[in-house]
Amino acid sequence: MAEKKIRLRLDKLTKIYHTPEGEFEAVHEVSLEVQDREFLVLLGPGHCGKTVLLNMIAGLEAPSSGSFYLDEKEVRGSHGAVGMVFQKTGLMPWKTVMQNVELGPKMAGEDKKTRRERAKKYIDLVGLSGFENSYPSQLSGGMKQRVGIARAYTNNPEILLMDEPFGALDAQTRYAMEDELIRIWEQEKRTIIFVTNNIEEAAYLGDRIVLFSECPARVKEIYEIDLPRPRNNVDPNFLHIRQVIAANTDLAL
Amino acid sequence: MDKKTKKNKFADGSTKYALLSVLGIAGFFVIWQLLVVSGIINSKYLAAPTDIIKLFFVKIAETAPDGNTLQVNVFSSLRVSLLGLFTALILGIPLGWLMGWYRWVDRFVTPLFEIIRPIPPISWIPLTILWLGIGLKAQAFIIFFSAFIPCVINSYTGIKQTSPVLINVAKTFGATNFTIFIKVGIPSSLPITFAGIRVALGNSWSTLVAAEMLASSAGLGYMILMGRAFARPDIIVLGMLVIGVIGAIMTALLEFAEKKIVKWGGRTR
Numbered sequence: 001m002a003e004k005k006i007r008l009r010l011d012k013l014t015k016i017y018h019t020p021e022g023e024f025e026a027v028h029e030v031s032l033e034v035q036d037r038e039f040l041v042l043l044g045p046g047h048c049g050k051t052v053l054l055n056m057i058a059g060l061e062a063p064s065s066g067s068f069y070l071d072e073k074e075v076r077g078s079h080g081a082v083g084m085v086f087q088k089t090g091l092m093p094w095k096t097v098m099q100n101v102e103l104g105p106k107m108a109g110e111d112k113k114t115r116r117e118r119a120k121k122y123i124d125l126v127g128l129s130g131f132e133n134s135y136p137s138q139l140s141g142g143m144k145q146r147v148g149i150a151r152a153y154t155n156n157p158e159i160l161l162m163d164e165p166f167g168a169l170d171a172q173t174r175y176a177m178e179d180e181l182i183r184i185w186e187q188e189k190r191t192i193i194f195v196t197n198n199i200e201e202a203a204y205l206g207d208r209i210v211l212f213s214e215c216p217a218r219v220k221e222i223y224e225i226d227l228p229r230p231r232n233n234v235d236p237n238f239l240h241i242r243q244v245i246a247a248n249t250d251l252a253l
Numbered sequence: 254m255d256k257k258t259k260k261n262k263f264a265d266g267s268t269k270y271a272l273l274s275v276l277g278i279a280g281f282f283v284i285w286q287l288l289v290v291s292g293i294i295n296s297k298y299l300a301a302p303t304d305i306i307k308l309f310f311v312k313i314a315e316t317a318p319d320g321n322t323l324q325v326n327v328f329s330s331l332r333v334s335l336l337g338l339f340t341a342l343i344l345g346i347p348l349g350w351l352m353g354w355y356r357w358v359d360r361f362v363t364p365l366f367e368i369i370r371p372i373p374p375i376s377w378i379p380l381t382i383l384w385l386g387i388g389l390k391a392q393a394f395i396i397f398f399s400a401f402i403p404c405v406i407n408s409y410t411g412i413k414q415t416s417p418v419l420i421n422v423a424k425t426f427g428a429t430n431f432t433i434f435i436k437v438g439i440p441s442s443l444p445i446t447f448a449g450i451r452v453a454l455g456n457s458w459s460t461l462v463a464a465e466m467l468a469s470s471a472g473l474g475y476m477i478l479m480g481r482a483f484a485r486p487d488i489i490v491l492g493m494l495v496i497g498v499i500g501a502i503m504t505a506l507l508e509f510a511e512k513k514i515v516k517w518g519g520r521t522r
Contacts (some may be wrong), residue, residue: 058425084425090418094440094517104426107436135517155426 006072007191008034008057008159013066015052026052028216029066034159034193039185041206042195045250049217050195054161057193058082070158080108083157087164089144091136097123097147098132104155115154122150125184142173149181153188162194166201178204182229199249203242204231214250221248300487305494308487318488319479321471327495329471330461333389337396337464338457345404345453346446352405353412353442354434366405374399374456375463392464399460400453407449411442447511454507458500 015027027049034040044050055061057068059079067074070081083104091100098116101123105115123132126146136144145165152160166174178201185192196202202209209223223245227237282302288294289301300308312323319326351358352366377398385391415438423433465474473492480488 055421058421060421060424080427082425084421086418086422088416088418090416090422092419092422092437092440094443094515103422107423107426107428107432137517 004038005036006033007036007038007070008032008193009069009072010034010057011067011069013053013056013063013068015049015056015061016064025216027056027063028218030217030219031066032210032219034191037189037191039192039194039205039207041202041209042193042212043197043199043202043209043245043249044195044212044217045197045214048212048215050197050212051163053217054084054163054193054195057159058084058161080155081158083152083155083160085145085148085152085160085162085165087167089136089141089148091144091147091151093136096133096135097128097139100136100147101151101154103151108155118156119150119154122153123147125153125187126150126180140173141169142177145169145177146180149184153184153190157190159191159193162192164195164197167196167198174201179230181205186229199242199245200233203238203245204233209245211245211248220250298486300490304487305491308491312488312491318483318485319476321476323476323491323495326471326473326476326492327499329469329475330465330473330496331499333392333464333469333472334396334457334461336389337393338400338453340393341397341400341404341453341457342450345401346408346449349405349408349410349446349449350412350434350439350442353409354438370402370406374460378463378466388469392469395464396457396460399456403449403452403456404446407452408442408446411445411449412438414445415441443515447507447515451504451507454503455500458496458503461496 010030010032012029012031013027014025014029017024017026030053042050042053052061056063059075059082062076067076069075070079075081092103095103098119102115102119105118120132123129126149128143128146128150131139131143136147139147148165166177169177182205194205196205203225206225209225210219211221211223212218213220223241225241227235227241231238233239285299286302289296289299296304309323314322316322321329348362352362353359374395377395381391381394385394419437419441420433423437428436461472462474462477465472466478469475473496477489477492480486480492
């Protein structure tokens with residue numbers, strides 16, 4: 001096996017908001033290394049900091065201090081290297097599935113034939129063949145999230161950021177989507193940074209789990225999960241890892 | 254009420270509800286006819302529906318008492334109200350979009366707009382006469398004001414409600430603020446903008462009579478005024494009914510256009 005390459009490096013990223021009530025620190029000096037083709041899970045309680053951290057990596061928000069490096073080059077502001085899958089799916093309701101999926105390359109000015117071919121490939125990959133001309137309002141929650149995943153992949157991102165993508169789904173759909181995601185990831189082998197507040201989901205998906213503290217978000221512990229895939233969530237080893245992480249997790253009130 | 258029955262009709266796909274709508278209209282006219290024929294209401298004050306239908310056909314050929322045939326009046330009114338309405342759409346909707354999207358436009362224009370907004374359109378009539386005299390331009394100007402306000406307010410509110418998630422999606426694809434405005438903001442605002450157009454359409458048509466008081470020589474409002482001058486209630490009622498029917502037709506056309514454009518079914522109300 002080739003040596004693990006570091007794709008993304010965060011160096012003491014901090015985010016402080018200035019509100020009328022005073023300063024509010026959401027992220028505190030987070031330093032992390034993300035390896036190439038890794039499935040990294042950011043796990044943390046409540047609503048503190050994880051989304052902000054992702055937004056900073058995506059270039060949607062500027063860090064208050066600290067920096068991050070993509071392939072050892074410092075990055076600032078918006079850049080096309082990451083794709084993001086949002087919790088609230090973020091599909092344009094006036095666009096069909098196909099038009100949503102091809103959005104990234106379309107905005108980059110790619111010609112219609114190439115971008116449609118690639119969009120089609122990912123629509124098929126997420127299992128939505130035949131729904132190309134449907135509008136999001138005609139799809140179920142799980143299907144919408146599949147469109148979101150296909151859209152992110154179609155833009156050929158080097159790193160895929162996923163912000164609690166399955167948070168709004170019912171338990172059954174959620175399990176199914178987790179398996180789907182692993183299948184797609186194994187086929188495409190792209191680096192994924194996945195945010196969740198669900199310990200079981202984290203242990204089921206991640207190569208590594210970064211556990212964050214309650215506000216402000218800071219790295220508490222990093223766990224390597226070397227269970228073979230597909231994982232079994234009633235396997236004693238799995239349950240043990242789950243317990244260890246749960247015992248170390250702050251309670252979100 | 255009319256709207257509700259219409260919706261049900263589409264939902265059930267049955268003709269049962271369409272029949273109810275027809276019955277409602279027919280019942281109204283039958284009662285009206287009976288009231289006039291039986292003499293409960295003197296025909297000097299209100300003409301019977303059958304007389305109005307007769308007058309409708311007579312008026313297509315005859316110019317008495319107001320000096321124009323019915324179609325000349327209809328054409329004249331349509332010209333005035335559509336001129337006012339379209340000017341309002343063309344200026345009002347983009348202004349609302351810009352105010353809603355760019356903060357500096359908002360800060361610059363909104364205070365002024367908030368002062369102009371509560372002024373009733375008809376109170377512009379005296380100034381309009383001073384500025385534009387009387388005639389087509391002056392009338393269209395009054396109608397413009399009645400339609401302009403809802404266009405601005407709705408396109409402003411609509412684009413303000415653009416989901417931040419959608420904006421972030423476009424940003425991660427490297428879109429500029431202007432691209433996001435065009436590709437995300439404007440489509441997001443369309444359902445609410447269309448609601449504004451519907452209000453504007455209603456306003457432009459209902460301000461018509463007031464606008465045509467500006468010494469016009471043709472138009473449905475003018476015909477109604479002449480009906481009063483010549484003590485001809487049948488002319489007045491014919492004018493009112495034609496205004497009502499054309500208004501309903503225009504609303505239906507707009508709803509048709511809305512369904513074609515906002516075909517993702519995202520009517521936010």
